[in-house]
Amino acid sequence: MPDNKHIKYILDESQMPKAWYNIVPDLPTPPPPVLHPGTKQPVGPDDLAPLFPMALIMQEVSTERYIEIPEPVRDIYRQWRPSPLFRARRLEKLLDTPARIYYKYEGVSPVGSHKPNTAVAQLFYNKEEGITKISTETGAGQWGSSLAMAGAMFGIDVEVFMVKVSYHQKPYRRILMETLGATVHASPTDLTDVGKKVLASDPDSPGSLGIAISEAVEVAAKNPDTKYSLGSVLNHVLLHQTIVGEEALAQMALADDYPDVLIGCAGGGSNMAGLLFPFIREHLTNGRQARFLAVEPMACPSMTKGTYTYDFGDTGEMTPLVRMYTLGHDFVPPGIHAGGLRYHGMAPLVSLLHEQGIIESVAYHQNPVFEAAVTFARAEGITPAPESAHAVRAAIDQALEAREAGEERVILFNLSGHGFFDMSAYDAYLAGKLEDYEYPEEAIAQSLTRLPQVEMA
Numbered sequence: 169m170p171d172n173k174h175i176k177y178i179l180d181e182s183q184m185p186k187a188w189y190n191i192v193p194d195l196p197t198p199p200p201p202v203l204h205p206g207t208k209q210p211v212g213p214d215d216l217a218p219l220f221p222m223a224l225i226m227q228e229v230s231t232e233r234y235i236e237i238p239e240p241v242r243d244i245y246r247q248w249r250p251s252p253l254f255r256a257r258r259l260e261k262l263l264d265t266p267a268r269i270y271y272k273y274e275g276v277s278p279v280g281s282h283k284p285n286t287a288v289a290q291l292f293y294n295k296e297e298g299i300t301k302i303s304t305e306t307g308a309g310q311w312g313s314s315l316a317m318a319g320a321m322f323g324i325d326v327e328v329f330m331v332k333v334s335y336h337q338k339p340y341r342r343i344l345m346e347t348l349g350a351t352v353h354a355s356p357t358d359l360t361d362v363g364k365k366v367l368a369s370d371p372d373s374p375g376s377l378g379i380a381i382s383e384a385v386e387v388a389a390k391n392p393d394t395k396y397s398l399g400s401v402l403n404h405v406l407l408h409q410t411i412v413g414e415e416a417l418a419q420m421a422l423a424d425d426y427p428d429v430l431i432g433c434a435g436g437g438s439n440m441a442g443l444l445f446p447f448i449r450e451h452l453t454n455g456r457q458a459r460f461l462a463v464e465p466m467a468c469p470s471m472t473k474g475t476y477t478y479d480f481g482d483t484g485e486m487t488p489l490v491r492m493y494t495l496g497h498d499f500v501p502p503g504i505h506a507g508g509l510r511y512h513g514m515a516p517l518v519s520l521l522h523e524q525g526i527i528e529s530v531a532y533h534q535n536p537v538f539e540a541a542v543t544f545a546r547a548e549g550i551t552p553a554p555e556s557a558h559a560v561r562a563a564i565d566q567a568l569e570a571r572e573a574g575e576e577r578v579i580l581f582n583l584s585g586h587g588f589f590d591m592s593a594y595d596a597y598l599a600g601k602l603e604d605y606e607y608p609e610e611a612i613a614q615s616l617t618r619l620p621q622v623e624m625a
């Protein structure tokens with residue numbers, strides 16, 4: 169019998185998970201290899217060594233089911249972890265639904281999202297290997313501020329290439345990064361060859377995540393004391409986020425309940441994988457039934473509308489080739505899209521699970537997403553990040569479906585962050601100025617013609 173008294177399920181510090189969960193050994197088929205962009209042969213650990221510390225490379229290719237969380241990382245996690253799991257009782261009532269809606273809230277971290285779960289882990293391993301500087305990219309600034317925070321904690325310099333349009337439109341995240349000690353550039357810059365090339369052909373380029381990644385990678389590749397850090401997509405990033413789902417499993421047990429459907433918004437896939445992977449383990453190895461749902465924006469629907477193939481991770485064609493759902497590495501979503509989740513690809517592990525039918529996906533236009541976010545805020549008092557609002561939309565739709573069907577559906581979603589730095593997007597929505605941008609079919613078709621040519625088994 170589900171607990172019907174509480175709205176909050178909290179674990180004690182001592183109940184915080186001691187290991188991250190690696191889904192690779194439980195996958196129905198092994199993940200396809202990562203390929204060198206020149207030779208198109210599988211890359212080895214040494215190929216990645218200029219960019220990442222060896223400990224993270226070993227996690228990237230690990231087939232161990234559990235990887236112990238180092239004590240210094242757990243010490244920092246303890247400041248906000250275990251994070252709370254809430255039952256959205258007021259939202260249930262407002263929707264007049266027999267569904268039970270739960271959400272795991274990652275907005276309680278110091279910078280307001282799930283991203284510090286991996287930023288802290290990554291900088292710990294870099295520090296261990298004597299690295300003094302980290303370069304990275306950021307879109308809206310969530311990742312940059314998480315890394316800036318971790319850099320301040322470990323005494324590592326953080327250099328951030330921030331997509332130019334966001335740099336100018338979202339000054340508060342830049343100021344937060346600078347407050348935490350990071351150096352922030354508006355990308356494209358003239359500090360890198362990639363940036364110079366882009367500026368030469370388009371001096372007014374608004375930048376893109378793909379360009380900023382290329383710039384950050386170039387800086388790390390050229391400087392021996394500098395490594396690169398990525399806030400999503402890679403296996404080790406998803407691994408670090410699984411602490412979210414491990415906690416949620418224990419919290420659902422406290423609630424004497426188990427989800428029928430799990431939901432996460434998906435940009436690169438990390439917050440969703442963090443919540444879902446431990447439940448997918450239960451599904452694959454213990455036969456516990458549930459549905460797994462990824463939610464994307466219609467302006468950048470990598471899984472819903474993309475192709476499962478080899479592509480570059482960046483616009484500048486500098487990264488290895490990974491097999492993933494992609495819209496093409498030079499696809500840039502329309503500037504009018506305010507909801508985040510703008511990356512052209514999807515994490516390879518999430519892509520594989522989608523290809524195998526284990527993870528489903530759905531894409532929404534931005535107005536219904538913000539409408540759901542406002543409904544949620546007025547019921548639960550928390551204003552979701554625009555990214556997280558995609559998960560809120562899907563959770564509400566599941567609850568409405570359950571009402572129509574008269575069934576007791578149990579819904580769990582990841583509320584990956586709060587939206588306090590995204591008030592201009594809410595402002596545009598409330599003023600009726602947000603446009604639903606049609607799915608950019610033509611731009612995606614164009615971009616897909618420029619995929620690298622790789623023979624696939």
Ligand SMILES: *Cc1c(COP(=O)(O)O)cnc(C)c1O
Pocket residue numbers: 281282283310311399400401433434435436437438439440509553555556584585586
């Ligand atoms: C960055 C971000 C996302 C999207 O990234 P994923 O890797 O797909 O999780 C989602 N929510 C918030 C709050 C973010 O900051």
